[in-house]
Amino acid sequence: QKEVEQNSGPLSVPEGAIASLNCTYSDRGSQSFFWYRQYSGKSPELIMFIYSNGDKEDGRFTAQLNKASQYVSLLIRDSQPSDSATYLCAVNMGQLTFGSGTQLTVLP
Amino acid sequence: GAGVSQSPSNKVTEKGKDVELRCDPISGHTALYWYRQSLGQGLEFLIYFQGNSAPDKSGLPSDRFSAERTGGSVSTLTIQRTQQEDSAVYLCASSLAGGSANIQYFGAGTRLSVL
Numbered sequence: 001q002k003e004v005e006q007n008s009g010p011l012s013v014p015e016g017a018i019a020s021l022n023c024t025y026s027d028r029g030s031q032s033f034f035w036y037r038q039y040s041g042k043s044p045e046l047i048m049f050i051y052s053n054g055d056k057e058d059g060r061f062t063a064q065l066n067k068a069s070q071y072v073s074l075l076i077r078d079s080q081p082s083d084s085a086t087y088l089c090a091v092n093m094g095q096l097t098f099g100s101g102t103q104l105t106v107l108p
Numbered sequence: 109g110a111g112v113s114q115s116p117s118n119k120v121t122e123k124g125k126d127v128e129l130r131c132d133p134i135s136g137h138t139a140l141y142w143y144r145q146s147l148g149q150g151l152e153f154l155i156y157f158q159g160n161s162a163p164d165k166s167g168l169p170s171d172r173f174s175a176e177r178t179g180g181s182v183s184t185l186t187i188q189r190t191q192q193e194d195s196a197v198y199l200c201a202s203s204l205a206g207g208s209a210n211i212q213y214f215g216a217g218t219r220l221s222v223l
Contacts, residue, residue: 004150034211043199043214044151088150095164096141096212100150 002027004091006099014107019076021102023089026070033065034090035074038101044088048074079106110134112215114200120221121190129185129218133202140183141201141212142175151199157183158206190222 003026013019021035032051036044048063050056050072056063062075072091076083086101113132121127133140142154153167157177168174172190177183187194197217203210 006150036214043216045214046211049211090151095153095156095167097153098143098151100148 002093004097004099006102009103012105013079017079019079021074021087023072025091027093030091032092033072036088038086081106081108112202114215114218118219126188129198131183131200137202139203139206142185143199144196146196192222195222
């Protein structure tokens with residue numbers, strides 16, 4: 001069965017700290033990986049995507065992919081209270097398969 | 109339109125009734141997806157359209173669920189004889205094309221409550 005696993009949290013970090021969110025996936029052949037942010041009661045919005053091994057940085061966000069370990073992570077530097085949301089990892093395994101999300105709270 | 113539009117935003121229905129949920133994708137997007145999100149859960153894939161065809165219906169949970177897409181644009185998800193376990197947020201997404209590299213953009217969802 002194709003699965004994407006995330007720790008549900010909640011994960012709490014103080015404002016200004018680095019938040020680290022992790023995701024593992026079961027399909028070794030997966031080629032594309034996405035991180036979505038979902039505020040409570042809202043729809044998911046894409047914040048990062050990566051297609052190859054290594055890191056990708058966009059502003060305060062860095063996505064890291066380790067295909068050998070089937071592991072993808074999202075780092076949020078200088079975390080802000082507005083980053084408080086649920087972060088969904090999604091992996092393309094034929095169709096986009098979502099993890100159950102990690103709830104992040106950034107404490108002022 | 110500027111984004112993916114879904115209607116209604118909220119739907120309350122009685123057990124056993126049929127419901128129709130509508131999705132209007134981003135203009136020019138050929139691929140359309142339906143997902144279901146139960147409270148506190150991730151997104152559960154239901155069905156994928158490429159144009160008007162549905163090459164992947166593998167996520168539809170039962171034969172009470174069906175979907176169609178017409179004119180390569182608007183899609184309707186129909187749930188017949190609704191059950192309480194159908195209560196969830198139904199999200200629609202569209203992408204420029206199908207395939208693993210294409211980014212999906214989501215609508216605001218329809219919150220379905222079956223009493």
